[in-house]
Amino acid sequence: MSEVGTRKVLVTGGGTGIGRAVAEALLRAGGQVVVSGRRVEVLESLTTAWPGQAFALPCDLASLEAREGLLRRAAGLLGGLDGFVHSAGQVVHQPPGHIGEDALRAQLEVNLIAPLRLGEQALEVLEPGGAQVFIASTLATRPVVTSAVYSAAKAGLLQVMKVLALVGAARGVRASAVLPGVVETDMVREVRLAPGAGPLSEPEYARRQEAQLAGLRALHPLGRLGRPEDVAEAVRYLLGASWISGSELVLDGGLLLRE
Known part of the structure; x- marks a missing residue:
């Protein structure tokens, strides 16, 4: 029998990247999963x-x-819900002085407000012994010059998680977060352009993309980027770990060891 927290789970951002890997890990272990996202085909x-x-x-x-009532709709599909994973996220790299209003509000909405509201729903819907896990980032603790909004949202998300853990404890509903380093997903492969830069030719885009990925790999002492599957296994563990709540688990290939 699978651990409580891993049997009937809602995963946001479950169509691609880390969310997809989380869903597939749970499914392979025999769980049932509801995946949520904007792209119906994936x-x-x-x-x-x-x-x-x-x-x-x-x-x-x-x-x-x-998103109103999303947790209850998921529970209706599965006949109950004991796990919730918020993997949906959005990042727009812009330095101060070039932070667009739309990008600012979109990142705060998806990375902070939505998980807060869904976490509130989870406190009411998850079965006793269940768990919620939030995908944060090492950028929550060590920002870069283009990540002010994303880093602020993820740092806030960590505090939201801890409050949800405190409140949920009365019903035995746990909450934790994982802080990945750079994980090779479509979002990470997107080339970061300087403010005002025009579109790149296909060969130049490919060259810049490989240079960007090589630079990101070099930040990690273990010499590689993370894989979505690395994060998925950590998430599955936290969902089922009955005596872990309010914890932040760093998976970063040694990134935060760098000065």
């Missing part, structure tokens, strides 16, 4: 691969109306 590719075990709930988490 969600349905998972439900097609895991019929009767994976279910899709398309949702734009930036919309208050769309």
Whole structure:
């Protein structure tokens, strides 16, 4: 029998990247999963691969109306819910003086406000002994010059997680967070352009992309970027770890050891 917290789980951002890897890890372990995200086709590719075990709930988490009652809808599909993973995220790299208003508000909405509101829902919906896990980032503790908004949102998310852990303890509902270093996903492979830079030719984009990834790899003493599967296994562990709550688990290939 799988551990409580891993049996019936909602994963936001479950169509791609870390969220997809989390969903697949839970499914392989015999759990049932509801995946949520904006892109219906990628969600349905998972439900097609895991019929009767994976279910899709398309949702734009930036919309208050769309995310209202999301946890209860997921519980309705699975006949209950004992786990919640917030993996959906958005990052726009912009230095101070060039932070767009839309980018500012979108990152705060998806990376901080949405997980807070969904975490509140989870306190009411998750079965006793269940857990919620939030995907944060090492940028919450060590920002770079282009990550002011993203870092602030993820730092705030860590405090939200700890409050949810305190409140949920009365029902035995746990909350934790993982702080990955740089994980090779579509979001990380997107080339970071200087403010005002024009579009790049395809060969130049590919060259800049490889240089960017090589630079990011060099930041990690273990010599590689993280894989979504690395984070997924840590998330699955925290979901089922019955005596862990309020904890921050760093998975960063040694990144934070760098001066």
